[in-house]
Amino acid sequence: MIQVCLNGSRGAGEGAVVPLSPEALAESAAEAVAAGATDIHVHPKTPCGQDSLSPRVLAPALAAIRARVRVPVGVTTGAWAEPDPAARLERVRSWRVLPDHASVNWHEPGAEEVAAALMERGVGVEAGIWSGTDAAARFAASPLAPRVLRVLAEVTDTSAETAEDTARALLTDLGAAFGRPVLLHGEDGGAWPVLRLAGRLGLATRIGLEDTLVLPDGNRAISNARLVTEGLRLYAENRRCSS
Template sequence: MIQVCLNGPRSAGDGAAVPLSPGAMAESAAGAVAAGAAEVHVHPKTPCGADTLSPRAVAEVVTAIRAVVDVPVGVTTGAWAEPDPGRRVERVRAWTVLPDHASVNWHEPGAELVAAALLERGVGVEAGLWSGTDGPRRFLASPLAPRVLRVLAEVMDTAPATAEESARSLLAELGPAHGISVLLHGEDGGAWPVLGLARRLGLDTRVGLEDVLVLPDGQPALSNAQLVRAARDGADIQWPAPGRRPQSGTGNP
């Protein structure tokens, strides 16, 4: 399964291809699903382009995307969108249109409270377990772990030469992870090497302008659909392509 991550915390400064309005997100989602994406992950935005968990923004984005695609739609609950854990829980409980699932970064303060609020509302939880954090350890000890939809194994190593090794270390740290499905992905310079590893291991993965701004050959991606097609069709993704230097994006916070 390939999930498309439409925008992440990126902004207009990362290029015109990054969708920021509900309409642009819906259009981008439609193209990505047509290209082969089976799910959508999106970051609702304020009018100024900042990530937000506000009920109005979540409702507008989820409704707009569902109007054009018939696949699961998920949103972020990242602490950068609402730093106060209590306020984050309040936002989730106030959502008027529920996404199919939402990601919860387990190393962030209040992660279990946010996950519990989502589960209470019937929203699936994607447990974001970032390499280099205590998220995996905390997740494996959590009573909520067996109840999550999947693990998002997020490799934060953006060095092309070492990202695959970091991914293998993260997977080893997770072990059987309560038998839960694992979606493995990387970021920026590590995105394509980690995606290639996920394909070889038969794991779910994701790609999109949140994770990487360039194609495997180092050329700037013109759309999320183009990235999905590259992920779908690449026999064995390598990074960078022979004879090219990678053009790095800005990365996630």
């Protein structure tokens, strides 16, 4: 599986290619799926370009994307979108239109409660386990761990030279991850080295403008679709090298 992460917390200042509005997200999602993406991760935005968990922001984004594609669509529940854990939980409970899945960063306050609320509503949970945090230990102790949709192993080391080593250490910390599927990805300078490693290990991965703004050759990416095309090519090359 290759997931496309359409925009993340990036804004208009980082380039017109980053989709922000529901219409732009839908168009970018359709192009990425046509290029081979099989799953979508999106950060719904307010008109001012801020990440939001409000049902009035979430619903139009999901509706627009689903009108164009027939693959699962997931959203963030990151604390930056709603810092107060109690308010974040209420936001999730107020959603009228539900995503297929949502990422929950296990190192953030209130993660267990948010994950439980999502599960109660039938929304799959991607357990975000970030390198450089205590998320792996928290996840190992969580009674919800065996019930998550998958583990999102997020390598926050942005160095092209060390990101692969950080990724391997993170996977070791996760152990068997309660038998749940693992999606491994990096960001910025670490995005492509970690994607190559995911290919060699046969793990699911993701790529998109949330994780990187550049192609493997260092040139600026013009779209999520182009990143997906390059991601699939590199993934396949590294799978052949490991077989």
